[in-house]
Amino acid sequence: MKKALIIGAGGFVGGYLAQCLQDEFNMEVYATKLANTQTQEDLSFIEPRIYDLDILNRNDIVELLYAIRPDYIFHLAAQSSVSEAWKNPALTIDVNIKGSVNVMDAVRELYYKPRMVIIGSGEEYGHIKEDETPIHEDTKLRPGNIYAATKACQNMIGSIYSKAYDMELMLVRAFNHVGPGQSPIFVVSDFCKQVAEIEKGIREPVMYVGNLAARRDFTDVRDVVRAYGLLALKGRAGETYNVGSGNAMEIRAVLDMIISMSSSKIEVRVDPNKIRPVDVPIIEADISKIHEETGWEPKIPFAQTVREILDYWRSRTGGTDNE
Numbered sequence: 001m002k003k004a005l006i007i008g009a010g011g012f013v014g015g016y017l018a019q020c021l022q023d024e025f026n027m028e029v030y031a032t033k034l035a036n037t038q039t040q041e042d043l044s045f046i047e048p049r050i051y052d053l054d055i056l057n058r059n060d061i062v063e064l065l066y067a068i069r070p071d072y073i074f075h076l077a078a079q080s081s082v083s084e085a086w087k088n089p090a091l092t093i094d095v096n097i098k099g100s101v102n103v104m105d106a107v108r109e110l111y112y113k114p115r116m117v118i119i120g121s122g123e124e125y126g127h128i129k130e131d132e133t134p135i136h137e138d139t140k141l142r143p144g145n146i147y148a149a150t151k152a153c154q155n156m157i158g159s160i161y162s163k164a165y166d167m168e169l170m171l172v173r174a175f176n177h178v179g180p181g182q183s184p185i186f187v188v189s190d191f192c193k194q195v196a197e198i199e200k201g202i203r204e205p206v207m208y209v210g211n212l213a214a215r216r217d218f219t220d221v222r223d224v225v226r227a228y229g230l231l232a233l234k235g236r237a238g239e240t241y242n243v244g245s246g247n248a249m250e251i252r253a254v255l256d257m258i259i260s261m262s263s264s265k266i267e268v269r270v271d272p273n274k275i276r277p278v279d280v281p282i283i284e285a286d287i288s289k290i291h292e293e294t295g296w297e298p299k300i301p302f303a304q305t306v307r308e309i310l311d312y313w314r315s316r317t318g319g320t321d322n323e
Contacts, residue, residue, distance in 0.1 A: 004232070005070035006031040007055065007103060008077025012182045013119075015042030017074060017225040022046070025229045030068050032077070042181070055099035061106035072232045073116040075103050078151075081185050082123065085147035096150035097157075104161045104169070115168040117232050120155045122175035122217060122244060122283050123148035133248075134286040137173070137240045155240060162238035170235035172228065175244030175285045178305055179221035180312035187251060188218065189309055191258045196313035198264050206267045207259070210274030212252035215282040217244040220300035230294040244285030245298050257303065261310055 004021045006014055010033030019042065021027040029046050032053035043050060053060055055077050065073075078096050079085060085092040100118065107116055125135050126142035143149040155171050162169040182189040187210070197203035227243045235241060259266050290296050 001026065001028045002071040003028050003030065003068060004072040004074065005029075005065075005068055006074045006076060007053065007061075008075065009033055009043060009050070010037050011076065011080065012179075013076055013177070013221060013225060015181070016179065016221050017076070017228060018043055018046055020222070020225040021072075021074075021229055024226065025233070027072065030070065032064070055102050056094060058102040058106060061102055062109060065106055065110060069112075070114050073103075073107060073114050074228060074232070075100065075116060075118045077103075078119070079147070080121075081183075082145050082147045083185060085145060085150070089146045092146055092150055096147070097153050100154045101157060104158065104167070108161065108165050108167060113166075113168050115170070115232050115235075115237075117170045117172060117228050117235070118154065118158045119228070120151045120171060120173045120240075121148065122173050122242065122285060124152040124155060124173055125283065128282060133282055134246060134284045135242065136286045137242055137289055159238055159240070168237045170231045170237065171240040172231065173240060173242050173285075174224060175217040175219060175242065175283060177219050177221045177224040177243075178309065180308050182221070182309070187216075188254060188258075188306065189313075191255055192306070192310040193313045193317075195258055195262050195264070195266065195310060196317040198266060199262055199314065200317045202318065205265055206269055207255070208269055208271035208274065209251075209255060210271065212255060212270075213250065213281070215248040215250045215284065217246070217248050217284045218254070218302055218305075219243070219245040219298050220302070220305040223298040223300055227290060227294070227296045230296045231290070234294045236293065239289075241290045241293075242285040242287050243290060243296075244287055245302070246285055246287045248282055248284035249302070254306070257306055258310060261307060 004027040009031035018029045030049045032051045035052035079092040126144040141152050178188045184190040184193045
């Protein structure tokens with residue numbers, strides 16, 4: 001059985017990826033998380049193959065790789081919040097650039113060549129012109145925020161490492177992925193959590209929102225991790241692949257969909273604190289490359305994903321049910 005190592009599995013995507021690699025790709029899964037952070041319940045099935053690791057400590061990465069000897073490596077560890085990146089750019093640079101270089105350097109030292117999938121973001125494309133949508137992998141990068149700039153840098157360094165050192169690195173630009181368990185710092189989970197709290201009577205019947213005119217490409221996280229697995233098996237070294245739905249939705253339409261799933265009467269108000277200093281009007285992926293090379297395409301309808309996120313928050317929200 002092939003071994004897969006997920007670096008940075010303590011976040012939202014880690015548990016979904018671990019389950020997918022085990023169930024759909026028949027891999028023995030190992031994972032890392034930051035020390036002194038609680039292991040998510042959805043990772044419990046791979047215990048005791050969970051290790052504490054800080055990617056800013058390069059020697060620790062080397063030791064772990066030699067101990068496990070993975071066939072596939074999925075680099076998920078990142079400071080992945082755009083809003084947090086504005087607040088703490090230095091940390092974002094350290095984790096997303098320095099940490100990623102540490103991981104790539106550690107892999108380069110191995111006596112064999114594992115295949116490695118490095119996760120970036122659709123945010124790297126930044127300010128897209130009208131005639132550039134949907135966004136192809138060769139579209140010029142114009143990062144519009146700190147997080148996007150660090151991920152664009154990670155991608156460029158990964159491409160250089162792959163070619164210069166003959167490494168099996170596949171590079172991903174993942175667009176917005178959503179699903180049950182995602183932090184409410186992200187828009188769909190935030191909206192669903194607010195609605196669940198309104199339904200339970202622990203929040204006034206008012207939704208506080210940011211920019212509703214922005215259009216984003218949303219994909220269910222379970223489809224996204226399946227793409228990562230296929231890229232590990234079939235992706236071409238040094239190549240970048242978009243992973244998204246190929247369909248941008250206006251945030252206003254997402255909000256309307258979520259509210260329509262509730263019987264509560266809800267007022268919508270704009271919260272200035274939820275407005276980003278710079279916001280990209282539209283992000284939509286061209287996913288023809290990954291489809292042609294791996295056969296991947298998203299399968300889970302967005303409405304189903306939203307319903308499951310809303311039910312997730314309903315099950316975790318106390319109070320009196322007014323629905």
